[in-house]
Amino acid sequence: MLCTVVDIRGDYAYVKYDSTGIVSEVAIALLPFGIDVGDRLKFENYEFERI
Numbered sequence: 071m072l073c074t075v076v077d078i079r080g081d082y083a084y085v086k087y088d089s090t091g092i093v094s095e096v097a098i099a100l101l102p103f104g105i106d107v108g109d110r111l112k113f114e115n116y117e118f119e120r121i
Contacts, residue, residue, distance in 0.1 A: 071113045072121070078107055085111065 076093060077084040083101055086093045098105070102120045105111075111118045 073111050073113060075101075075105055075107050075109045075111065078105075087113075 072088045073085040074088070075083050076086045078098070081098050082095050083098055083105060084093050085096055096118070101111070101118050105120070110121050112121050
């Protein structure tokens with residue numbers, strides 16, 4: 071599932087999933103190091119990977 075980081079607030083990032091359009095709150099600790107707004111991610115097998 072592909073998504074985009076749309077906002078970062080403190081220890082949480084908000085990601086918008088392409089397939090559903092839903093914005094979800096995700097702990098920064100679960101995302102790749104150095105993540106920034108606008109980065110594209112792939113969520114697969116309960117892991118996020120920068121693409």
